[in-house]
Amino acid sequence: MANLGSPRYCFFCAFQLLLLIQAKVLCYQYKVGDLEAWGIPTSANPQVYAKWSKYHTFKIGDSLLFLYPPSQDSVIQVTEQSYNSCNLKDPILYLNNGNSLFNITKPGEFFFTSGEPGHCEKKQKLYISVLSGNGSASAPSYGPSALPETTSSPSYPTVFGTIPQPPSSSPTLGFPIFITAVIASATWAIINGMM
Numbered sequence: 715m716a717n718l719g720s721p722r723y724c725f726f727c728a729f730q731l732l733l734l735i736q737a738k739v740l741c742y743q744y745k746v747g748d749l750e751a752w753g754i755p756t757s758a759n760p761q762v763y764a765k766w767s768k769y770h771t772f773k774i775g776d777s778l779l780f781l782y783p784p785s786q787d788s789v790i791q792v793t794e795q796s797y798n799s800c801n802l803k804d805p806i807l808y809l810n811n812g813n814s815l816f817n818i819t820k821p822g823e824f825f826f827t828s829g830e831p832g833h834c835e836k837k838q839k840l841y842i843s844v845l846s847g848n849g850s851a852s853a854p855s856y857g858p859s860a861l862p863e864t865t866s867s868p869s870y871p872t873v874f875g876t877i878p879q880p881p882s883s884s885p886t887l888g889f890p891i892f893i894t895a896v897i898a899s900a901t902w903a904i905i906n907g908m909m
């Protein structure tokens with residue numbers, strides 16, 4: 715007979731909740747290269763970082779965990795040019811605490827290497843591409859290409875005709891979106907608070 719108040723049942727629930735939370739965390743936090751330490755690739759696997767990023771898909775909200783002995787290494791986020799030329803000067807971001815979490819907050823391309831001289835040349839560098847929220851990485855390029863179709867459509871002039879109206883209707887449209895955003899961020903805060 716299942717007694718819902720029994721300690722065993724509570725333990726089971728807690729355990730399941732823990733698994734759920736853990737699965738969520740593992741899902742969003744990537745340990746760079748699946749390696750125990752961010753460092754110069756071994757001669758057996760010189761392309762480890764390039765391969766790793768190729769087989770992973772990163773989204774907004776995910777994070778990259780770089781683990782390394784802080785006395786021996788560091789992480790810098792650089793521009794594409796600096797990434798290619800191994801220029802360590804003027805990085806976008808410099809992390810050296812040995813347990814560096816890079817939070818992905820926007821779509822685009824991100825380039826990382828080590829802040830230690832000589833490491834970048836030995837392929838200790840990582841490049842990732844992050845898709846935008848709705849999954850279309852090339853969203854900006856769709857705009858101009860979609861425009862000619864709209865222009866050829868007879869309904870195009872009426873699109874212009876309706877433009878003066880949105881200002882009066884947009885506040886009511888914007889309100890639910892705002893509420894949704896508040897609820898979403900509150901939910902996120904609660905989830906974060908639990909962990």
Ligand SMILES: *[C@@H]1O[C@H](CO)[C@@H](O)[C@H](O)[C@H]1NC(C)=O
Pocket residue numbers: 815816817
């Ligand atoms: C990423 O987020 C974590 C936790 O919110 C924070 O501790 C860390 O400093 C952030 N990383 C960066 C580079 O801002």
Ligand SMILES: *[C@@H]1O[C@H](CO)[C@@H](O)[C@H](O)[C@H]1NC(C)=O
Pocket residue numbers: 846847848850853854856
């Ligand atoms: C979603 O895609 C559209 C184009 O299809 C783009 O204009 C818009 O910016 C994208 N939204 C986000 C949140 O990236």
